[in-house]
Each structure stands twice: as C-alpha cells, then as structure tokens.
Amino acid sequence: MPLIEMINVNRQYGSGRTLVEALHPTNFVLNKGEFVAIIGPSGSGKTTFLTILGLLQSPTQGKIFVNGKDTSKMNSGQRTDLRFNKFGFILQASNLIPFLSVNDQFKVVDKFSRSKRRSRNSAELLRLLDLQNVANNYPSNLSGGERQRAAIARALYNNPEIILADEPTASLDSKRAQQVVSLLAQVAHESQRGVIMITHDTRLLAMTDHVYEMQDGFLRQQK
Template sequence: MSLIEMINVNRQYGSGRTLVEALHPTNFSLNSGEFIGIYGPSGSGKTTFLTILGLLQSPTQGKILVNGKDTTKMNSRTKTDLRFDQFGFVLQASNLIPFLTVKEQFKLVDKLSTSKKEKMNRNTLLHLLDLQSVVNNYPSNLSGGERQRAAIARALYNNPNIILADEPTASLDSSRAQQVVEFLTQIAHESQKGVIMITHDTRLLAATDHVYEMRDGYLNQQR
C-alpha cells in the first residue's frame, strides 16, 4: 500500500474566462523507501502539487489517500493532526520560530506532539547536519545555510513517514547541498520513509529513485 496517493486530483482557480488550471488531473503515489525528485520552471505548478499532497490546500476535484484513508472527507482538525503525525515539511524559507533557539525548536515539537511513536534522535540529527555548535543560537544569529539545515532537522525530528521538501538546498552551497540530498536518500532507503524533493538543480536528481517534470500544471514521469 502506498504511503500517499493522488487519484484524479486537480486544482483550479477562478472561473469562466479567468479560469486557471494550476494542476491538471493527476494520479501519483509515493511508497515507503522511495525518493522522488520533481523539477520544472517557476510557475509550472510544483508548489501547488506539493501543498495539495501535504494537505495544506484542498484539491478542486479528486481524492488524496494517506495510508489508504481518504482525506477529502476529514475535518480540518483531523487533517492537522494527520499532517503533524505523518508529514515533515522542508520549505525554501526555513520557517523557524524566530524567538526560539535551535534547541528550543525541538522542544516545541515535543510539546505539540500527541503521538507515542519514537522520535528521531535529536543529537544524531544535529551531528549529521553539523549544527552542534549553534544549538543555543536564535535564527537571526544563524547563516542562511544553518537556518535551512535546522529546518530540515526539525522537520525530521518528529519521525514523519512522508517528507516533502520544496527547494531544500536553495540556500546551500554545492557541497552542502549534496550532503543534504545524500542524507535524504539515506532517510528514504534506510528508514523506509517516502521523500519528495522539488529542486531547480537537476544535478541533484541523480540521487533520486524516480524523476518527474512539472510543466504547465502537468506532472510527467521522466524515469
């Protein structure tokens, strides 16, 4: 069974002459242990696809199944709990809480979590992402790369089954970007998570299991 599945999902904005098909009818699935890369030009629908898949916005039509359960009939509270328990989001903007140190970002996750599942080891994440020396720093005292790596660590800490990364390496240099992609590959393959990464850097797609191109709201598998 797929971790998450889209069935004939589309997203429209406006109506009549102003109708925009941001995402054309799409079928898609993500399995455990799978690392999928998606690329495409700006405005092609990549972020729309990812936010719908992550239950952050609703499709105009179609169904999204998470662990076989239809989410389209869930109320907002149930969806919120499901997102927190099952999803890890890594966005282009780090979205760290500005008045919390790196260490306190993890404590916030502990406070909000209602799940009894085991979290990923915080110290291991800090070590792998080279953040040990900045755990007591606030986001304003971090470099762009450190903020992004801290956001990745926080997203993974809750041990999500589905990791959605929108340009996770945008603020990193080439060497650090490659390290992050290798880490996401390890998370997918060794921990049996499902990982989706949107990127403009097609060099990073070599590490993924499958590659899709998004263009004009159409998602097409390339390999």
C-alpha cells in the same frame, strides 16, 4: 499499501475567462522507501502539487489517500493532526520560531506531537547537518544556510512517514546540498520513509529513485 495516493486531483483558480488550471488532473503514488524528485520551471505547478499533497490546501476535484484513508472525509482538525504527525515539511522559507534557539525548536515538536513513533535523536541530526556549534543560537543569529539546515533537522526530528521538501538546498552551497540530499536519501531508503523533493539542481537527481517533471500544471514521470 501506498504511503500516499493522489487520484484525479486538480486545482483551479478563478472562473470563466479568468480560470487558471494550476494543476491538471493528476494521479500519483508514493511508496515506502521511495525518494522522488520533482523538476520543472518556475510557475509550472510544482509547489501547488506539493502543498495539495501535504494537505496544506484543498484540491478542486479528486481524492488524496494517506495510508489508505480518504482525507476528503476528514474534518479540518483531523487533517491538521494528520499533517503534524505523518508529514515533515521542508519549505523554502525556514519557518523557524524566531524566539526559540535551534535546540528549543525540537521541544515544540515534542509538545504537540501525538505520534507513537520514536523521534530521531536531535543531537545526531545536528551533527549530521553540522549545526552542533550553533545549537543554542536563535534564528536571527544564523546564516541563511544554517537556518535552512535547522529547519530540515526540525522536519526530520519526529521521524515522519512522509517528507515533502520544496527546494531544500536553495540556500546551500554544493557541498552542503549534497550532504542534505544524501541524508534525505538515507531517510527514505534505510528508514523506509517516503520523500518528495522539488529541486532545480539536476546534479542532485542521481540520489533519487524517480524523477517527475512538471510543465504547465501537467506532471509526467521521466523515463
């Protein structure tokens, strides 16, 4: 059974002469142990695709199944619970809670998580992402790259089955970018999670299993 499946999903904005097809009818499957990259120019629909897949916005038409369950039949509370316990989101904005230290960001996840899966070790995540020395710092005292890596650590902490990463290396230098993508590949392959990463950095594609390209709202898998 796929981790997540998208069937004939599209997203439209406006109507009549102002109608915009941000995502054309799309079929997509993510299985356990897969690390998928999405590439394409800005404005091509990559982020729309990712936010619909992550149940952050609703499609105009089509269905999304998570572990075989039809999310269109869920109420908003059930979808929120599913997002929190099944997904890990790494967004371009770090979205760290400004009044909590890096260490305390993990405690928020502990407080609200209903997942029965064992969380990853926070100290180990901080070590893997070279954040040990700033673990007690607040987001305002971190560099842009440190904030991005702290957000990645928090997203991976509750050991989600599906990780959706929108330009996770945008604020990182080449060395850190390779480090982060290597960690995402490890999570997918060794922990049998599903990872989808939007990226403009083609140097990072070698570590992924499949590459899809988005053009004008159309998603196509590269050969």
